[in-house]
C-alpha cells in the first residue's frame with residue numbers, strides 16, 4: 001500500500017540541495033495534452049511512449065518576457081523543420097500550435113514564461129516495433145521563466161569547465177532537429193561539478209568546442225565574434241546574436257573554435273532561450289582576460305533585452321481582457 005505525500009512524514013522525503021522536497025511537486029503552469037489544458041501535475045504520458053523509451057522526440061522552447069513572445073516565428077519554424085525530418089505529423093499547423101502556446105501562457109497567467117512545444121513518436125496501439133505505426137503525440141506547456149545563469153552569475157560571469165565528452169556528431173543526429181539526446185551533455189555537467197565549475201562545454205568530434213547543456217557559446221577576439229559552426233544546435237539566441245551584431249556593426253562568424261582560442265579570448269558568453277546572453281568569466285579555474293564581464297558582452301546583453309519590447313522581434317501574448 002502506498003501512502004500519499006500528504007500523509008508522508010516530511011523526513012521521508014528525499015533531500016535535494018539542503019531541503020526535503022516532495023518528488024511529485026511541479027512548477028506552476030499549464031500544459032496542453034490530448035486536446036485538454038491541464039495543470040502541470042496532471043500532464044502525463046505513457047511509459048510506452050517512444051519519446052521516453054527511445055528519446056524519439058523533437059521539441060522547441062520559446063520564452064515570454066513582459067507578456068510578449070520573443071521570436072516565436074523562428075521557434076515554430078525550427079519545430080516544424082524537426083517534425084518533417086523525423087517524419088512526424090501533428091494535427092495542427094503553425095497557427096494552430098501558436099494558438100495553443102498562447103492559450104497555455106494565458107491560462108497560466110505568467111508574464112515571464114518558458115514555453116515548450118514537443119512531439120513524441122508516441123506508442124503503437126498494436127505494440128508494433130515499426131515507428132510508422134506509432135501515433136505521434138503533440139504537447140505543449142508554459143511554466144515560469146528559467147535561466148541557465150542565476151542573478152549573481154549574470155553579474156559576475158559563469159565559471160565553466162571544458163569536459164572531454166564529445167557531442168553526438170551531426171552524422172548521427174542532425175543537430176538542427178532539437179532533441180533530447182543529452183547524455184553527453186549531462187556527463188559533461190558532472191565533469192564540471194567534479195571540478196568545482198557551474199556548467200560545462202563539451203567538444204565536437206574534431207576536439208573543438210561545441211556547446212553546453214542547453215546553450216551555444218561565443219568568444220570575442222579583437223572585437224570580432226565567433227561561435228562553433230558544426231555539431232551544434234542552430235540556436236535562436238545564437239541567431240539573434242548574429243542579427244544584433246549586424247545592427248551594431250560587429251563582425252560575427254560561425255567557424256571552428258578551438259579550446260585554446262576560447263581560453264585566450266577577450267570575452268566569452270553563452271546563449272540560450274533559457275537566460276538569453278550570459279557572460280562567462282572563468283574557464284577551468286582560470287580567468288578570461290581580466291575576469292570581468294566584457295564590454296561587447298554587456299552591450300549585446302542590453303540590446304538583447306531591449307528587443308523584447310520591439311514589435312519587429314516580439315509579439316504580445318493573447319491574455320484574456322484585463323488579464
Ligand code: PLP
Nearest residue numbers: 214215216233235236237272273
Ligand atoms: N544547444 C542546445 C543543446 C540546446 O538544447 C539549446 C537550447 O535548449 C541551445 C543550444 C540554445 O538554443 P536556443 O538559443 O534556441 O535556446
